[in-house]
Amino acid sequence: MARLNDEGQWIVLMGFVISISIFILAIIVSQSALVGQTTSESVLEFSKNDIQDLRSEIMSLKERGLVNDTNLKDDIVSIALQKQNAVIVIENRTDSVSRTEFISIHFNNGITIYNETYEENY
Amino acid sequence: MKNRKSGQMKDCAVSETIGFVLILGIVITGIGLVTLYGYPALMAQQAEANIRNMEKTMIVLQTDVNTMAFKSVPYQETTIQVAGGTLSVVSSDDGSELNNKFFRITNQTSTILPDTKIGQIKYQSENEPVIIGLQNGAVVKWQLDQSGGGSTMMSEPRWFFDSTSGTLVVPITSVYSTNALTNSGISTVRLILTEEKQDEYPFSPSETVHITYSDLYGDYNTAWKNYFNTFESTPNPTVDIPNVNKLVVKQYKITVLSL
Numbered sequence: 001m002a003r004l005n006d007e008g009q010w011i012v013l014m015g016f017v018i019s020i021s022i023f024i025l026a027i028i029v030s031q032s033a034l035v036g037q038t039t040s041e042s043v044l045e046f047s048k049n050d051i052q053d054l055r056s057e058i059m060s061l062k063e064r065g066l067v068n069d070t071n072l073k074d075d076i077v078s079i080a081l082q083k084q085n086a087v088i089v090i091e092n093r094t095d096s097v098s099r100t101e102f103i104s105i106h107f108n109n110g111i112t113i114y115n116e117t118y119e120e121n122y
Numbered sequence: 123m124k125n126r127k128s129g130q131m132k133d134c135a136v137s138e139t140i141g142f143v144l145i146l147g148i149v150i151t152g153i154g155l156v157t158l159y160g161y162p163a164l165m166a167q168q169a170e171a172n173i174r175n176m177e178k179t180m181i182v183l184q185t186d187v188n189t190m191a192f193k194s195v196p197y198q199e200t201t202i203q204v205a206g207g208t209l210s211v212v213s214s215d216d217g218s219e220l221n222n223k224f225f226r227i228t229n230q231t232s233t234i235l236p237d238t239k240i241g242q243i244k245y246q247s248e249n250e251p252v253i254i255g256l257q258n259g260a261v262v263k264w265q266l267d268q269s270g271g272g273s274t275m276m277s278e279p280r281w282f283f284d285s286t287s288g289t290l291v292v293p294i295t296s297v298y299s300t301n302a303l304t305n306s307g308i309s310t311v312r313l314i315l316t317e318e319k320q321d322e323y324p325f326s327p328s329e330t331v332h333i334t335y336s337d338l339y340g341d342y343n344t345a346w347k348n349y350f351n352t353f354e355s356t357p358n359p360t361v362d363i364p365n366v367n368k369l370v371v372k373q374y375k376i377t378v379l380s381l
Contacts, residue, residue, distance in 0.1 A: 110281070111280075
């Protein structure tokens with residue numbers, strides 16, 4: 001019998017290495033799909049527009065000098081609770097010593113909590 | 123010695139028949155091992171993959187329900203794949219023993235929400251003793267065994283307590299269907315928001331609100347108990363939330379048109 005030719009063994013070895021690499025890659029890809037879904041969901045959940053709308057409304061009321069109107073405040077709070085499932089607290093106070101007007105906005109819809117204090121000298 | 127030195131091998135004892143028998147034996151042993159151990163393991167893996175897939179699907183359905191409840195979208199339609207089990211709807215007006223799961227909200231003086239059945243969209247696996255339910259805006263999983271099993275919450279409902287204003291918001295989402303709906307395979311879940319109600323209870327001075335989840339048949343108790351622990355530590359599926367200035371109970375009725 002002729003001498004055994006073992007020069008092709010590296011092909012078998014490479015096949016083995018490649019198949020294991022593909023297996024590991026498949027696991028990584030399946031994990032990343034899960035992460036991608038979670039990330040996109042959390043981006044959708046973030047209520048950026050709700051907060052922007054609320055802030056713009058309050059600033060518009062401030063410009064028109066209506067930020068202390070209780071009826072308007074109650075309406076904003078009710079609409080936010082009804083439509084955005086969010087609890088909102090709006091507070092307006094004035095410090096006569098430093099001549100500064102403070103407007104505090106608190107927004108909480110169970111997922112996003114947003115607090116802002118707007119200061120303006122008069 | 124002479125042969126070994128020169129690198130040549132003797133092939134006098136080499137028999138093709140024995141070689142063939144040996145290789146055939148190895149192949150048959152391999153096939154036997156795979157059939158005995160590999161195939162059942164593969165099937166178990168498949169069942170597990172189906173359950174994992176359903177957990178994700180239920181979270182997608184939960185997002186649909188949340189979109190309808192909290193974003194004023196009246197209708198949602200999602201096509202999902204139900205494999206290795208059955209998807210069904212337990213309507214909130216179903217009087218059977220299967221549906222003895224309800225929520226109750228009281229304060230120190232009165233009943234705010236009487237016992238309210240909420241129904242569920244339920245997936246029951248056919249291979250593993252597992253039930254996954256979309257119940258009251260939460261995805262809950264019940265692992266059955268001889269002693270009743272335990273449960274866990276895969277995704278929480280949108281309840282929250284705002285400590286700044288002392289407001290507790292409790293959305294109650296009930297599932298309803300006019301017909302008995304069951305499906306397996308490709309399923310198009312069509313949901314419509316049929317009723318929406320919001321009640322506000324201002325408390326002055328602040329009060330303690332008791333929320334009870336009662337489950338006579340199934341064991342989602344542990345899941346809800348653990349969720350209630352995120353508000354106040356409790357050993358039961360009942361929670362007392364103190365210092366509530368205002369309680370908001372939002373009730374949504376979701377009708378499942380088809381599965």
